[in-house]
Amino acid sequence: MTHSDEITSFPSVTIGIPVLNEEAHIERVVSGFLSSEYPNLLEILIADGGSTDKTREIVLELASNDPRIKLIENPDKYQSFALNRMISLAEGEVFLRADGHCVYSSDYLEQCIDTLIKTGARNVGGAQRYMAKNRVQAGVSLATRSFLGNGGAKYMLEDYEGYADTVFLGCFWTEDLKKLGGFNTENITNQDSEFNLRLVENFGESVFISPKIKSWYYPRDTFFKLFKQYFRYGRGRFLTRLLHPKTGPIRGLIPFIFILLFSIYLALDLGLNVNLYSLEITILLLIILVIESSVLTIKKSKLFKGEIWRGEAKTPGMISNFITVFISLLLMQLGHFSGFLYQSIKNKIFNHSGW
Template structure:
């Protein structure tokens, strides 16, 4: 038997997609553990209706609300191996679970998963999908390369051998965000094998608004320094550049007074932004949005990183 886990919170718009996928997907010998973080919409009602007809669907309640608590609660109450995580905002190919099992068998990996394929209904979501899969948007992370198969430091969502949690521990409950990054980095630091397969196919819907996108990337930046403090071997240049750029922007009014040539890095940034934006083949509206999205994710992640670094600095002393 395999275990499928899914943390949820106010997912009435998406939860039936997850339930339908689970019921129809192979193999048949499986359990789904949904962990609710205190939903106030129709999420619980919808799940309850499915549970009446399927005794391999279980609902747990996460009083601590956040994802790492939900994952640990689900894992400790599960029976299957491997343990496969789903996300409510993601669509899955029918063979998603089968491909995960095939990848485990072929690679003998401890963790497997696919790349993060992003799609959207609106121009804004399509712009986010494009910007957050480009080198300029997020660096050279393998998880965003949809044609890559091979060893990696991270996979989207993830599937884990049960024994892994006895060997390296559970998800860090101090991390509201990036708990999956930290767990995978920790596994790699223990010598565990992480394999990313392009045959494991799912589709993720990005945030729908600039505010939602800003909050998301701010939190990514805020918790990344704590992750990298724990797993120093995973520090990469792409993690540091947004904080350096944002610091430069904050200091720019003073720098320009000292020397007007300090404006050049900002002009170079906008030029590179424009070049990567124009590579997109979407509409003119999408191009405008992409240009803005690049700036939002870089500043949000940078501001979050600066605050996260300041917290770590205080903790160090």
């Protein structure tokens, strides 16, 4: 018996994929969904934000062989605009959001629909699993397994099953997406979390995570890109906090509050004619980070070799992973703090409400 045989209802499905320069992955992703056993896949919408590689040509070639594939123009480039354009055109009862560079389990679509129906949730998804092809990605993939790297977010825990404040990607009822106005276009990096908060505020517990829904994500492949990503995350979390001051998760505030208070403490120690032991405390914090990086590298070594590492080169050793985990954890915190601070200054001092 296939998994599709277990589903008692088969609502029509629209898959929406925002893309930008995904020539290396888009054919694999689309072909994977087309090979699904789910019997009511109505359409695959692909919103292109102005790709300069061969993404568009690949999509058009795929569309010429299957009319369910449709290329959508997204002149605004960002994902929130792409998603809203696809939502406005979606004909399926269910809207499954996908990314153009992830890897999905063969039963991803079936598991999403099964969970959506059985739980009665408004949005379902799985944990954000990571893969790595180079040393930086290896460090990031391991760092996200730490509380310092994930903030305790439930969607980062592979074995978690239950309700949460957000999920990775998501499978929604199209009617809900349209009713709530789609994704916030002023918040271009945290639009998924912001929309899920609106779901919870309107419907109560309605966002469900299932460990059976499996997909894998390649993180940023350089430290500069990682810092830039978390800088944008910090900006997005500030904007989400403005819109949802009561329901926004506290984990979005912790890096900013801690580093801000610590910075003030260091300034006081330097400015006052007293010893506040800032050097000793800084060393202590670095030691904690070293210990966390070491423990993480050792504890997750089997998982790293078996699931995370997908590179063609030799598998990085523990010393290499320790170094990249340490740097990744540090950059995640500093990037998030810097972005949150930048956006708060932009909003509070310069009265700029959006991105």
